Amino acid sequence: xxxxxxxxxxxxxxxxxxxxxxxxxxxxxxxxxxxxxxxxxxxxxxxxxxxxxxxxxxxxxxxxxxxxxxxxxxxxxxxxxxxxxxxxxxxxxxxxxxxxxxxxxxxxxxxxxxxxxxxxxxxxxxxxxxxxxxxxxxxxxxxxxxxxxxxxxxxxxxxxxxxxxxxxxxxxxxxxxxxxxxxxxxxxxxxxxxxxxxxxxxxxxxxxxxxxxxxxxxxxxxxxxxxxxxxxxxxxxxxxxxxxxxxxxxxxxxxxxxxxxx
Amino acid sequence: xxxxxxxxxxxxxxxxxxxxxxxxxxxxxxxxxxxxxxxxxxxxxxxxxxxxxxxxxxxxxxxxxxxxxxxxxxxxxxxxxxxxxxxxxxxxxxxxxxxxxxxxxxxxxxxxxxxxxxxxxxxxxxxxxxxxxxxxxxxxxxxxxxxxxxxxxxxxxxxxxxxxxxxxxxxxxxxxxxxxxxxxxxxxxxxxxxxxxxxxxxxxxxxxxxxxxxxxxxxxxxxxxxxxxxxxxxxxxxxxxxxxxxxxxxxxxxxxxxxxxxxxxxxxxxxxxxxxxxxxxxxxxxxxxxxxxxxxxxxxxxxxxxxxxxxxxxxxxxxxxxxxxxxxxxxxxxxxxxxxxxxxxxxxxxxxxxxxxxxxxxxxxxxxxxxxxxxxxxxxxxxxxxxxxxxxxxxxxxxxxxxxxxxxxxxxxxxxxxxxxxxxxxxxxxxxxxxxxxxxxxxxxxxxxxxxxxxxxxxxxxxx
Numbered sequence: 001x002x003x004x005x006x007x008x009x010x011x012x013x014x015x016x017x018x019x020x021x022x023x024x025x026x027x028x029x030x031x032x033x034x035x036x037x038x039x040x041x042x043x044x045x046x047x048x049x050x051x052x053x054x055x056x057x058x059x060x061x062x063x064x065x066x067x068x069x070x071x072x073x074x075x076x077x078x079x080x081x082x083x084x085x086x087x088x089x090x091x092x093x094x095x096x097x098x099x100x101x102x103x104x105x106x107x108x109x110x111x112x113x114x115x116x117x118x119x120x121x122x123x124x125x126x127x128x129x130x131x132x133x134x135x136x137x138x139x140x141x142x143x144x145x146x147x148x149x150x151x152x153x154x155x156x157x158x159x160x161x162x163x164x165x166x167x168x169x170x171x172x173x174x175x176x177x178x179x180x181x182x183x184x185x186x187x188x189x190x191x192x193x194x195x196x197x198x199x200x201x202x203x204x205x206x207x208x209x210x211x212x213x214x215x216x217x218x219x220x221x222x223x224x225x226x227x228x229x230x231x232x233x234x235x236x237x238x239x240x241x242x243x244x245x246x247x248x249x250x251x252x253x254x255x256x257x258x259x260x261x262x
Numbered sequence: 263x264x265x266x267x268x269x270x271x272x273x274x275x276x277x278x279x280x281x282x283x284x285x286x287x288x289x290x291x292x293x294x295x296x297x298x299x300x301x302x303x304x305x306x307x308x309x310x311x312x313x314x315x316x317x318x319x320x321x322x323x324x325x326x327x328x329x330x331x332x333x334x335x336x337x338x339x340x341x342x343x344x345x346x347x348x349x350x351x352x353x354x355x356x357x358x359x360x361x362x363x364x365x366x367x368x369x370x371x372x373x374x375x376x377x378x379x380x381x382x383x384x385x386x387x388x389x390x391x392x393x394x395x396x397x398x399x400x401x402x403x404x405x406x407x408x409x410x411x412x413x414x415x416x417x418x419x420x421x422x423x424x425x426x427x428x429x430x431x432x433x434x435x436x437x438x439x440x441x442x443x444x445x446x447x448x449x450x451x452x453x454x455x456x457x458x459x460x461x462x463x464x465x466x467x468x469x470x471x472x473x474x475x476x477x478x479x480x481x482x483x484x485x486x487x488x489x490x491x492x493x494x495x496x497x498x499x500x501x502x503x504x505x506x507x508x509x510x511x512x513x514x515x516x517x518x519x520x521x522x523x524x525x526x527x528x529x530x531x532x533x534x535x536x537x538x539x540x541x542x543x544x545x546x547x548x549x550x551x552x553x554x555x556x557x558x559x560x561x562x563x564x565x566x567x568x569x570x571x572x573x574x575x576x577x578x579x580x581x582x583x584x585x586x587x588x589x590x591x592x593x594x595x596x597x598x599x600x601x602x603x604x605x606x607x608x609x610x611x612x613x614x615x616x617x618x619x620x621x622x623x624x625x626x627x628x629x630x631x632x633x634x635x636x637x638x639x640x641x642x643x644x645x646x647x648x649x650x651x652x653x654x655x656x657x658x659x660x661x662x663x664x665x666x667x668x669x670x671x672x673x674x675x676x677x678x679x680x681x682x683x684x685x686x687x688x689x690x691x692x693x694x695x696x697x698x699x700x701x702x703x704x705x706x707x708x709x710x711x712x713x714x715x716x717x718x719x720x721x722x723x724x725x726x
Contacts, residue, residue: 039580186534187575187585189572
């Protein structure tokens with residue numbers, strides 16, 4: 001079975017500052033890491049490959065240095081991967097990102113199963129996976145908690161639907177998005193890292209894609225435009241309430257009421 | 263020799279601490295009769311929740327005058343019965359004294375009340391870009407308790423123990439007198455170090471009501487390595503080799519597969535790798551990624567060259583959490599795996615850790631009892647647990663006595679000591695006496711008498 005996992009490089013810390021004037025994330029000096037949600041989908045893919053046979057590849061879209069997360073996935077057990085990188089892809093919203101990734105996947109070959117993480121920790125939209133499946137015209141299940149069996153070219157999954165847990169089958173090839181925290185991702189191997197030779201990733205740019213219309217990619221392919229990014233207002237005011245439980249709850253109630261929150 | 267609390271005494275306590283903060287008889291939750299391990303238990307006659315140094319001083323004046331025993335308790339996470347009021351009397355509970363009073367950025371100190379929890383202090387320091395290095399596994403312990411046992415923890419390999427980070431203490435003497443010991447100073451050759459006598463004295467000399475603690479700038483980069491070995495022998499033998507490489511990791515912990523599986527069960531959460539029998543977990547910290555990476559690589563290469571199966575990189579918050587949360591739960595996990603247990607917290611020279619662990623394995627076999635262990639391979643402090651499982655009362659007592667006798671004897675042979683960080687309290691005092699002999703114990707008793715002539719403060723502990 002051939003499994004492809006979509007991964008993304010995100011800022012290494014959740015405390016990335018936003019330039020109050022330009023609204024741009026201050027990425028200088030901030031380390032990056034593999035999106036934590038993608039670790040669960042990678043682990044799911046690697047354990048499925050171990051159980052049912054097959055191999056795991058990864059794909060990402062980003063600047064050339066995003067290759068480091070392809071390497072990291074290799075250190076966890078993936079075979080290799082693809083970086084989709086081109087200035088024409090910059091400024092892509094969810095729609096343009098999903099379209100670019102779907103074009104990239106088509107160039108990578110045939111896969112039985114594509115797994116995405118639930119969301120990224122920088123974008124947090126949780127929409128790319130489902131949209132990629134639309135562009136590839138394959139079925140999709142989101143919020144997958146577990147893959148229970150693979151039989152007769154069908155995937156049997158348990159998925160979370162807000163207040164319900166559903167079990168369903170889905171025809172292969174398909175795309176699933178894994179929920180967060182569904183497993184404990186394996187750790188990258190230092191031993192494998194020492195053997196990396198630099199040929200773990202191939203690079204595809206706009207020129208490699210079938211669709212050569214630049215209006216479908218990047219900023220111009222985006223249906224939405226970000227007007228402004230700004231940090232939420234911070235309130236560092238702290239109040240400590242002393243007393244026993246009754247006194248504390250009384251004082252807290254008064255405080256909330258005085259602020260007209262209730 | 264002690265007086266019992268009278269109605270008048272209780273009214274006096276209520277006048278000092280407030281009616282709601284003084285409980286007696288059935289009003290006291292039975293949890294206050296024991297600590298985390300529960301080997302010794304005794305209910306106090308009165309439980310007083312204190313809030314200020316002055317309150318404690320007033321209570322001690324009363325207790326001194328009336329000759330009533332007083333025991334101090336923080337979160338009750340101790341393991342040797344130090345906070346158990348074995349002679350009854352008053353139990354002073356300090357968890358309401360939980361304010362962080364001052365962060366002195368010029369002198370790199372933080373001033374805290376004794377009831378501040380270790381996890382609260384650690385988080386506060388980090389929020390302000392500082393590190394409070396002592397890192398005992400029990401994060402819900404109070405700082406007062408940590409100072410009272412001179413707790414060590416995982417980062418002791420590089421940064422030392424609680425004692426190394428206590429600059430000054432405000433204490434209440436058994437007669438109620440308030441003293442300030444030490445100061446916000448980096449050096450101190452001013453007579454006997456009374457502050458250092460108080461650290462590790464388990465509440466027997468005086469009551470800590472405020473502490474000035476030293477902070478370090480927060481290292482900017484920290485990476486851990488989880489290194490699997492085919493067996494415990496090769497894992498532990500790697501430790502002296504790592505020290506020989508002149509690289510000092512922040513922490514070196516060892517853990518067996520069995521212990522990890524207990525933690526998985528207890529937490530309901532899988533550990534990232536359980537394929538191998540033994541692991542060492544190392545942490546490296548520093549201010550640049552390059553430096554930390556170089557240290558990590560050197561140690562990973564060394565481990566691979568001496569039999570490690572791999573070296574897994576633990577480099578993000580999520581990965582650290584998946585590994586260290588299991589490490590933090592080992593004690594509770596082993597406790598949950600058995601009906602009852604008792605612990606041995608010996609410390610041996612680092613190059614004897616392997617032999618000591620092997621000894622516990624052969625002892626377990628010989629006595630037909632489970633003796634799981636984990637601990638600080640990098641500083642020789644081992645946490646060894648004897649599990650009761652299905653043993654009868656008589657067999658359990660007998661097994662415990664034999665196992666403890668033999669383990670402490672073996673530690674002594676290796677040049678080790680009875681306790682690395684949990685203290686002596688009530689449970690281990692016989693072993694301390696056995697190891698130290700008459701003169702050191704007599705000196706300790708003399709010190710206790712000078713501080714507390716009437717022996718009212720935490721009586722029946724350490725050397726009495």
